[in-house]
Amino acid sequence: MSEELPNGWVWATVEDLLAEKIINGRSVPTQEGGFPVLKLNAIRDGHIDPSVAKEGAWTEEEAKPYVLSPGDFLLSRGNGTLSLVGRGGLVSKGCKVAFPDTMMRIRVNPDLIDGKYFCLMWNGPLVRRDIESLARTTAGIYKINQGILRNISITLPPLVEQRRIVSALETELSRLDVADQQLAQAQARLVHLRARFVENTCLGRGREGVESSAQLAPAAVDDGMVPSLPAGWEWKRLQEIADVVGGVTKDARKQSDPDCAEVPYLRVANVQKGVLDLTQVNTIRVPREKASQLELLPGDVLLNEGGDRDKLGRGWVWEGQIPGCIHQNHVFRARVRDGAIHPKLLSWHANEFGQRWCQANGKQSVNLASISLSKIRLLPVPVPPEEEQVELVKKLENAMAVFDRTAEQLASARAKATDLRRALLNAAFTGKLVPQDPSDESAAALLERARSERASAPKPKRARRSTIKTSTRLASAADVRAPEDPQPVHAGEQTALEF
Known part of the structure; x- marks a missing residue:
């Protein structure tokens, strides 16, 4: 104050x-x-x-x-x-x-x-x-x-000034609301445009030439309508081009075992869509052999196994940021064999087409969605010719840089709108938004009159509270009179006591 x-x-x-x-x-x-x-x-x-x-x-x-x-x-x-x-x-x-x-x-x-x-x-x-x-x-x-x-x-x-403030605020805040809504719509359109661009690029859409005659080998999963690919491209199951494994399950008994190695590990929270959030990486104790088996190598693609439904299959490429890091059981690791596909192409594909495919083939409990290791290995992956992959990665990286800059500009504009709203409200409630009028009845006078009226108002009568007499204070027998025509009180008709 x-x-x-x-x-x-x-x-x-x-x-x-x-x-x-x-x-x-x-x-x-x-x-x-x-x-x-x-x-x-x-x-x-x-x-x-x-x-x-x-x-x-x-x-x-x-x-x-x-x-x-x-x-x-x-x-x-x-x-x-x-x-x-x-x-x-x-x-x-x-x-x-x-x-x-x-x-x-x-x-x-x-x-x-x-x-x-x-x-x-x-x-x-x-x-x-x-x-x-x-x-x-x-x-x-x-x-x-x-x-x-x-x-x-x-x-x-003063009361009349309050109304002037409200009128001015409603005008200015409505303009800010419209601007913020337009910025939010632009952000949503940008997300949609980015997703479509990534998917179209990963599927080779818009490339001239005949379509590939290669077919995807059937499997015990729901592939839906698998798009056609350009000539020279192939559909492969993920297990055909990469070794896919699950991570470590936390064992409380091993957390105090000095013979186990304590290593950093990635959780679902670390594996975001198109980025790895490494601001908080926890550690875990696991047998040294297990730690060696699960150690992440540059180029490994991390894919989420469970969480919210929209998190299935999302992920990104490990670049060796933390030595000796492993991953938990809710994160899959796909290690591409023999350079069959660029890891970034695989991850971009998994973040769009792959997420929808995982949702169709995953299972949903009350609060958790998940997809099994056996099913994620059957994810359909479009594999371009090796000579085209470098071009596609460069194209996508350049586009992602543009999308990221645009997203930052939109976020900055919304942050400025929030700051402007805060400044506007501060000005309004400290007397800096609208001019004062000396003829307005002061707020102090309003308060004093209200207090006087409250003090002079008759006190409301308190309802008598029903009480139950205990055996320590028995009523005199002479004061107890039986009703002339006593009636039984049926179940459900008793009047509740007031407390």
Whole structure:
């Protein structure tokens, strides 16, 4: 709270701005035909999408205290990603949907603060800084509670200035949104163009001349429609041109065995599409003979065996970056025999045609996809004549350099848009976006009036709490009167005690 504020502005806590108490949502199991309740991902870019909901095991009457109203602000109570905990959205219109226990509801006093201003401020850099510094973590989940929220401070301008700020921000942010969307679309088109260029080059498409009459030998796999190749090219199964092996399985018993060699090894996380990420390479203890058998050599092609479905078959070429490095069992190693195909051509092919082929021939469990060693050995590979391979590699390397530069430029432009958004929000919430008007009623006066009204308002009567007398305080027999016509209470009709 060290920022110097313009005249008429004050710092206020969320507690100062509340129209009623913050409440947590309710945990509700899914039940077909029940009253709808939001899912956590209904909070989207500062608004609430009521269509992102499930049917809950409660009635409309039970859900009533949690049903959305216009102006409600909902935020996430916890998330595995720090930047997402506490993110919130404004409810623009009422709808028949309630919010769950993964969210909290804030209702602000509209005489003090504009709902849109609050939403923009809340998701802006000043409040995000406080939330991320105050969030607590348990078992990898970042959480915030009502006590934290009530004490978060925000800048409060005069109410009419808040509306001017909202108007200016909506105009400028909408322009940034359009620009960012166009950049994101350009990135997606670039990825698509890159993939098509690689695949077409690896399959010899666009080359003049007659087609090859060579056929792919059938095998016990789903090859789909195998494209034709230019004259002189051949389809080969991967096992015909390379030795393909699996990696080492981690054995907890060997990790403390001093007779085993401790060596670096590559995991699925290290083997990316078209690149090896070696920023974090772990070590493992394995028998020395095994380490020698699995040691990677320059030119080895690494292909992923499992993980998410889109990771099957992806990989790149090892260039000897780390001496003595091996690979785990979820990464295959293909070592080309007798220079049958350039390793980069093989890897580029595996990253496009090969990934789709692996998805068709792999298996899928609930959270994991994989392809067996016996099947990956049957991957169809187009093999150009040796004299053409050097030309193709040079063509692809030149094109990849262009694609990489373009991707960097697009990423840089999006990063600048993000920085501009942050600067715009900072300016807005420190009084530097729109001019101040001395005739506006100050925020301090608004706060003082709201506090006075709150202090003079009649205290709400507390509902009497039902209690159960124990045997330590027995009622006098004279005070106990039997009803004139006692009626039994049937199962399911008891009234719940209020706690």
